[in-house]
Amino acid sequence: MELNSIKDAFDRVMKKQKLSSSKSQEVVDQIHLEMEQVLHKIQFADNPECPIDLNSVFAELKTKLKDIAPLAQLESTQKELNAARTKYPKLVEKSFNPDISKAYRNVDFDRHTVDHIIARHFYCQGMFELGDCFISEAGQSESSASLRSPFQELYQILEAMKSRNLEPAMNWALNSSNKLKECGSDILLKLHTMQFMGILQKGDRHDALKYARTYLAPLASNHMAELQKLMACLLWTGRLDCSPYSQSQLMSVANWDKIAEELIRQYCNFLGQSYESPLGVVVAAGVQGLPLLLKFMNVMAGKKHEWQSTKQLPVPVELDREFQFHSIFVCPVSKEQSTEENPPMLMLCGHVLCKQSIIKMSKNSTKSFKCPYCPTDIDSTRCRPLYF
Numbered sequence: 434m435e436l437n438s439i440k441d442a443f444d445r446v447m448k449k450q451k452l453s454s455s456k457s458q459e460v461v462d463q464i465h466l467e468m469e470q471v472l473h474k475i476q477f478a479d480n481p482e483c484p485i486d487l488n489s490v491f492a493e494l495k496t497k498l499k500d501i502a503p504l505a506q507l508e509s510t511q512k513e514l515n516a517a518r519t520k521y522p523k524l525v526e527k528s529f530n531p532d533i534s535k536a537y538r539n540v541d542f543d544r545h546t547v548d549h550i551i552a553r554h555f556y557c558q559g560m561f562e563l564g565d566c567f568i569s570e571a572g573q574s575e576s577s578a579s580l581r582s583p584f585q586e587l588y589q590i591l592e593a594m595k596s597r598n599l600e601p602a603m604n605w606a607l608n609s610s611n612k613l614k615e616c617g618s619d620i621l622l623k624l625h626t627m628q629f630m631g632i633l634q635k636g637d638r639h640d641a642l643k644y645a646r647t648y649l650a651p652l653a654s655n656h657m658a659e660l661q662k663l664m665a666c667l668l669w670t671g672r673l674d675c676s677p678y679s680q681s682q683l684m685s686v687a688n689w690d691k692i693a694e695e696l697i698r699q700y701c702n703f704l705g706q707s708y709e710s711p712l713g714v715v716v717a718a719g720v721q722g723l724p725l726l727l728k729f730m731n732v733m734a735g736k737k738h739e740w741q742s743t744k745q746l747p748v749p750v751e752l753d754r755e756f757q758f759h760s761i762f763v764c765p766v767s768k769e770q771s772t773e774e775n776p777p778m779l780m781l782c783g784h785v786l787c788k789q790s791i792i793k794m795s796k797n798s799t800k801s802f803k804c805p806y807c808p809t810d811i812d813s814t815r816c817r818p819l820y821f
Contacts, residue, residue: 449513
């Protein structure tokens with residue numbers, strides 16, 4: 434894999450650099466030691482009991498420095514380092530072709546839709562000023578309010594949570610309680626739990642119990658086990674750090690980040706939008722698939738026109754599981770991915786082939802044929818489309 438070779442080359446450069454640095458330090462230390470010894474001798478040069486000839490001291494120092502030969506020692510390691518550093522940029526340039534024009538197709542995009550996707554990405558990430566600037570420069574100012582307003586409330590809630598203010602989040606969860614119940618989310622319980630623990634950490638048992646009776650008691654029918662733990666915390670008021678719950682999620686600082694993430698997911702879900710930025714997902718998937726497409730197009734340089742007209746990718750592009758959103762079927766005979774015109778067909782024996790493969794094997798549905806995986810005789814007219 435290209436990335437592995439680049440990493441290996443980078444590691445070689447780093448190794449040579451560390452070796453050169455280590456050797457340089459070693460030479461400097463040798464020279465420093467000799468100089469220290471000479472300075473020590475000079476300090477006692479005027480001692481009448483032990484007279485020292487400075488000329489002989491300097492002559493001796495000159496001889497030792499010549500024997501150390503610092504330039505000769507440094508040149509060898511520096512030469513190896515320079516050689517590795519010279520090869521690395523060439524390998525990077527070779528592996529990462531800056532010209533990606535061969536790998537993309539000439540597609541007429543709906544500019545209005547693309548502008549909305551980009552602006553929504555900025556707003557979804559909380560970059561409101563950048564989104565407003567983009568919308569203005571794209572000439573889509575009339576759409577700014579409709580794209581911006583849904584995410585303004587979300588980031589007001591998140592900013593309040595950073596200040597440990599849960600009230601906006603709980604108001605939103607209360608107003609969306611019916612939708613949260615439908616999707617099985619218990620975020621309202623988690624928010625009330627965080628508020629309860631915050632009151633309890635201040636050492637006010639009475640207020641914590643009052644809060645539990647008001648807001649947590651109505652949730653007891655579905656969350657009795659969780660509420661029992663919270664009630665047990667009342668016994669440790671003022672010394673929660675010594676309690677059995679000190680290391681649990683009830684008192685974990687990371688719990689705030691988890692609740693914020695879940696709130697964002699649910700909020701985007703109710704807006705009918707993905708938690709992950711669609712633009713970010715597309716770019717990340719493109720980065721994974723681009724090297725393979727570039728390599729293919731370099732090999733098939735003479736068939737660029739054919740690539741522009743095809744309906745699917747010319748080569749299989751394996752992406753990570755995070756980019757797999759739905760099931761696909763690849764015919765085991767033709768090795769082609771199924772399409773609406775060429776759907777997967779279930780045969781009587783239970784095996785599945787694509788429609789075009791069945792048509793070819795049955796001579797346009799005029800003859801029966803044997804299944805490629807078992808000895809069953811297949812009548813093509815009795816094959817049925819299979820839906821995933």
